[in-house]
Amino acid sequence: MDTDEVEFLGEKQNITVVPTFNSTVVHLISGDVGPFRAGLPTNVPLWMGVQLKQRRQCKIQPPDWMDVDRLTEIRENEKQSQTFSRMPSDHYMVEAKILLDCASDDIPRADEIRTIIKDIWDIRMSKIRTSVNKLIKNADSYAGLDNLTVMEINSIRPILPHALDQIYRIKASKRLKATSQNSTTFHTSTRPSTSFAS
Amino acid sequence: MDETAIEELDLSDAESFEEVQLTAAQVIEMMEEAWVNEKFAPEILPHKMEVVDCLLGQIAYMEENLQSLACTDFRKSVHQLEVDRLRFLVSSYLRTRLEKIETYVTHILKQEQLRHENKEDLYLSKQESKFAKEVAEAMKQNFDGLVSFYPGLPMEEWMSQPVQPNMHSFVFLKSKKDVNEVVIDDGTGATAGESDLVDFREGSQILMAYSSVAGLLKKGDVKLI
Numbered sequence: 001m002d003t004d005e006v007e008f009l010g011e012k013q014n015i016t017v018v019p020t021f022n023s024t025v026v027h028l029i030s031g032d033v034g035p036f037r038a039g040l041p042t043n044v045p046l047w048m049g050v051q052l053k054q055r056r057q058c059k060i061q062p063p064d065w066m067d068v069d070r071l072t073e074i075r076e077n078e079k080q081s082q083t084f085s086r087m088p089s090d091h092y093m094v095e096a097k098i099l100l101d102c103a104s105d106d107i108p109r110a111d112e113i114r115t116i117i118k119d120i121w122d123i124r125m126s127k128i129r130t131s132v133n134k135l136i137k138n139a140d141s142y143a144g145l146d147n148l149t150v151m152e153i154n155s156i157r158p159i160l161p162h163a164l165d166q167i168y169r170i171k172a173s174k175r176l177k178a179t180s181q182n183s184t185t186f187h188t189s190t191r192p193s194t195s196f197a198s
Numbered sequence: 199m200d201e202t203a204i205e206e207l208d209l210s211d212a213e214s215f216e217e218v219q220l221t222a223a224q225v226i227e228m229m230e231e232a233w234v235n236e237k238f239a240p241e242i243l244p245h246k247m248e249v250v251d252c253l254l255g256q257i258a259y260m261e262e263n264l265q266s267l268a269c270t271d272f273r274k275s276v277h278q279l280e281v282d283r284l285r286f287l288v289s290s291y292l293r294t295r296l297e298k299i300e301t302y303v304t305h306i307l308k309q310e311q312l313r314h315e316n317k318e319d320l321y322l323s324k325q326e327s328k329f330a331k332e333v334a335e336a337m338k339q340n341f342d343g344l345v346s347f348y349p350g351l352p353m354e355e356w357m358s359q360p361v362q363p364n365m366h367s368f369v370f371l372k373s374k375k376d377v378n379e380v381v382i383d384d385g386t387g388a389t390a391g392e393s394d395l396v397d398f399r400e401g402s403q404i405l406m407a408y409s410s411v412a413g414l415l416k417k418g419d420v421k422l423i
Contacts, residue, residue, distance in 0.1 A: 001234075001237060001238075005290075008283070008286070008287075009230065009234075021272070023272065023273070026273050026276060026277075028276070028277070028280050029222045029223075029226065029256050029257075029260060029280060029281075029284065030222065030223045030226050030280065031221075031222075031223045047279065047280075047283065048276055048279070048280075051275065051276065051279055055272070055275075057272065141382055141383065141384035141406060141407060142382045142384075142394070142396060142404070142405070142406045143404065143405040143406070144402060144403070144404055144405075145370065145403040145404065145405055146402055146403055147403075148403060150423055153370050153403075153423060157370070160368070160405070161367060161368035161369065161370075161405070162368075164368040164405075164407075165364065165366065165367050165368055168366050168368075168384070168407065171384065171386050172366075172386075174386075175386055
């Protein structure tokens with residue numbers, strides 16, 4: 001999947017904005033938003049918040065986890081823990097990237113936040129690489145991935161599933177060899193490796 | 199405009215799902231799930247045309263309403279953006295399916311034939327199966343034309359090894375409810391009795407071979423991510 005497509009999925013997350021205009025309720029297909037009163041915080045989907053922000057029709061309130069103290073704590077947790085800790089949002093990377101890109105003036109200490117989130121991402125990525133390494137060495141056919149976010153999963157695709165496919169094939173061909181000693185061809189067990197997971 | 203939009207919405211849902219009442223938001227969620235599932239599943243999945251039709255109805259209705267809205271209205275651009283997003287979702291879903299049909303056309307048609315004979319639900323929608331048959335026909339003509347240039351070649355050879363989806367490819371999935379004793383397909387060909395089993399908890403995320411979870415996916419107990 002493209003990172004853009006992961007972003008697309010993340011953009012329906014709700015955020016709080018403070019509009020600078022008045023309007024009645026807007027009936028979107030995905031649900032109603034509003035009413036908008038200048039100065040009163042309202043929940044809108046992220047994609048709509050970004051659009052309003054670009055037209056300077058609102059200020060964005062950063063989600064409560066997007067705060068230096070909170071994020072530092074998360075980073076320390078992530079460093080201490082052997083496993084992946086639960087992230088405050090399933091799309092933390094998407095939200096952080098979009099909000100820091102378009103509304104860094106609404107977020108206090110945006111640069112520090114950017115650095116810490118990048119740190120958290122790096123720590124988690126290095127954990128992912130270590131566990132992928134272990135997984136491939138053990139030639140396992142199963143792995144639990146609790147608390148990994150979609151963006152992180154997407155970053156090890158397609159390489160990890162493809163590697164496991166190949167291991168699967170090796171195992172399957174070993175089995176075929178064992179059952180039919182005289183057969184020298186093993187193309188029967190291999191399937192064309194067409195795949196849509198790009 | 200807005201009031202009628204809501205009424206219409208309930209109506210159209212009631213029509214396409216008969217007994218189940220769904221809000222438009224739920225329909226969108228189903229569409230997103232179907233889109234991601236279709237993207238990552240190696241084989242073609244049962245079609246979700248009722249969801250597609252319902253969503254297209256919503257989009258058409260909204261577009262009609264947009265005509266009457268003044269260009270200066272800020273709501274117009276918001277609605278327009280939402281319509282564009284949903285349009286992308288639907289078309290990407292349909293395109294993924296068409297790509298699969300083009301790639302695995304022989305295999306898919308054979309499977310559909312079997313399902314038809316066993317009176318099971320078909321995986322392709324009417325238009326899709328028409329498309330599949332046209333692709334198959336065009337492919338046959340093309341190959342026959344090619345083979346006739348090289349008289350020495352065996353005529354029907356190309357049909358004996360059609361492209362098949364790799365059902366064992368590894369997928370990431372998320373369990374939507376607790377599922378007990380899923381057999382791990384590890385390629386060693388162990389029978390059900392001796393294979394390793396695993397229990398899914400609701401919300402847990404797993405990486406494993408598609409063949410182990412294909413049934414659960416079609417039942418809607420798990421979704422791909």
